[in-house]
Amino acid sequence: MSDEVTLSAVIKIIKIAKGTTIEYRREVVEQTGIAFDHGRIIQYSIERLRNKVDYTDIAFGLMPQCFTLSELQKVYEVILGKKLYKAQFRQKIEKMVNGTGEFQRGKAHKPAELFRFNPNWDEDDNF
Numbered sequence: 001m002s003d004e005v006t007l008s009a010v011i012k013i014i015k016i017a018k019g020t021t022i023e024y025r026r027e028v029v030e031q032t033g034i035a036f037d038h039g040r041i042i043q044y045s046i047e048r049l050r051n052k053v054d055y056t057d058i059a060f061g062l063m064p065q066c067f068t069l070s071e072l073q074k075v076y077e078v079i080l081g082k083k084l085y086k087a088q089f090r091q092k093i094e095k096m097v098n099g100t101g102e103f104q105r106g107k108a109h110k111p112a113e114l115f116r117f118n119p120n121w122d123e124d125d126n127f
Helices: 038-052 058-062 069-080 086-096
Strands: 008-018 021-032 097-103 113-117
Touching: 008 038, 021 038, 038 069, 058 069, 069 086, 069 113, 086 097
Parallel strands: none
Antiparallel strands: 008 021, 097 113
16 A cells, blocks of 8 residues: 555636736636645745745755755756756856855766855845
8 A cells, every 4th residue: 555645736827907916816726635725825835935036045945055056956946847047047046155165976977066055145136
């Protein structure tokens, strides 16, 4: 017997323009294993995370203390739901990270430099 449980929801997002404001209404079209309005709550949480990743350090809460830039880029891509260009991504996050001077070990490819979050980063410096 498997311990795996599948949870899924299909959310319909309706954009409503009222004068100069835009409102969004969410309707759960279909859900499996998710009770009540939790599908809509999850969708809203994903939207908030996607918005916050552009102007805060929230993605670093999902990273280990030391990481490669490729690992960090992958986290951003998963959150945003799209592929990012390496050069542009690195330019955007350059002030958010500090190199450790250490390199990743035990990988078959060229060792990548390890970085950590820059605790002196200011949200006004980026994006």
